[in-house]
Amino acid sequence: MHSALVKKNQIVSAESYDESIHGVEICCMDQKCKVPVFFVRGTVSLNAHFKTSGKGASVHKDACGFAKPLSFQDTVSKVGEYQESILENNTRQIVIRLSMNEIDPDYEKKTIERNPLDKEKKKPEPVEESLKTSKVTPSSISSLKAVKKLFTTVSPDILAGIMLSVKGQKIPISNLIQSYSEAHEALWSGNAEDVPYFVHGCIEQVTRRERVWYITLSRTDKGYFSLIVFDRHFNHFTYKDTDLIGQEVLAYGYLVKNDYHKGKQSTEMVIKSNQYIEFL
Ligand SMILES: [Zn+2]
Incomplete structure (x- = not known):
């Protein structure tokens, strides 16, 4: 440790x-x-x-x-436990940039003609940096696979010192990577940030309607949590029901309240492609 x-x-x-x-x-x-x-x-x-x-x-x-050794889910929970005291004590702070644009099928890549020499300049981090932390933590995250790798290879006390840099804010990693039920509670109690979240949970049901698909995570007494795929993204999301139901997944997206389920609070997360979920 x-x-x-x-x-x-x-x-x-x-x-x-x-x-x-x-x-x-x-x-x-x-x-x-x-x-x-x-x-x-x-x-x-x-x-x-x-x-x-x-x-x-x-x-x-x-x-x-x-x-x-901890599972992904247990690591997430321990990092949540440790983060406050690690940050309070100023023990160690690592900033990781979140840049998930690449997984978004709607994101238009800036077509900048790159001079091949530019690639040469993109050398790995200088040695001094690697002595400190970059051996174990990346400088940026651009996929769910990278999040999974981070939480299954780096020890929880190091993870608890990570701040994610997203949309100009630095947010403790345990605020943005949570179980779906914690994220749901944060949203409905007004404690959620206006940035995308990573949530993990088990898929209970898949409902495919003409214009929209609902991938519902295990119901809790607090309400519902569904991943939503709209029809314009159907061709980017190719998993079959049998690939999904009963699986533990990590999903990425904005948390949105939906009052449609009368009496029960329902949280939705719009996902756009296979890349928005990672099997745990
Ligand atoms: Zn111990």
């Missing part, structure tokens, strides 16, 4: 840990765990980090985000 809890409930990153300032009592940063951990100095091949000894009290508890 890259961050740990030291005295005064402060969270420090391994890079900035200093025994003379932070003391030798170091604990797992997961509030459900807090077992003693140890500092491991960085080497040429490995960044400084914290770890348990695996003996006695120094073993992560079951509910801890570092006890075992």
Whole structure:
């Protein structure tokens, strides 16, 4: 793990840990765990980090985000748990730009004639940058696959330090990547941002009408959540019902309220192509 809890409930990153300032009592940063951990100095091949000894009290508890590899969904939930304290402590902040235009079939690419020499200039990040974080986190995200990869390969305490840069705002990643029921609640309680969201959930039902398709996620007592495909995008969305029903997916789009379901709050997300969902 890259961050740990030291005295005064402060969270420090391994890079900035200093025994003379932070003391030798170091604990797992997961509030459900807090077992003693140890500092491991960085080497040429490995960044400084914290770890348990695996003996006695120094073993992560079951509910801890570092006890075992997490599923995509569990990582999303742990990042939500950690984000506030990581950002509060100013432990580490990584900004990732969200640029999803490429997946949008309606988006007109700017046809700028590129000089082949320009490509040459597009070199990878400078070395200093890669020493810090770009080894594990990209500088931008342009697909749902990249989001899935991020949440299944990067540890939750690093993810909790990520801010997504979208439409000129910087938003904590856990605000924009949520379970569909949390996103639904955020929207209806007035806490949603006017930016696209990533939500995960299980597809329960697909209803195909002449002009519009409804892909409904598992119903909760809070209301309905449906992914919507309009007829002008039917040719971009080629999954069959059997590909979809019962599957856990990540979907991308704006959250929209729909009062049509009388008495029940219904949230809709318009999707335009296969690329707007990713199977988990
Ligand atoms: Zn732990």
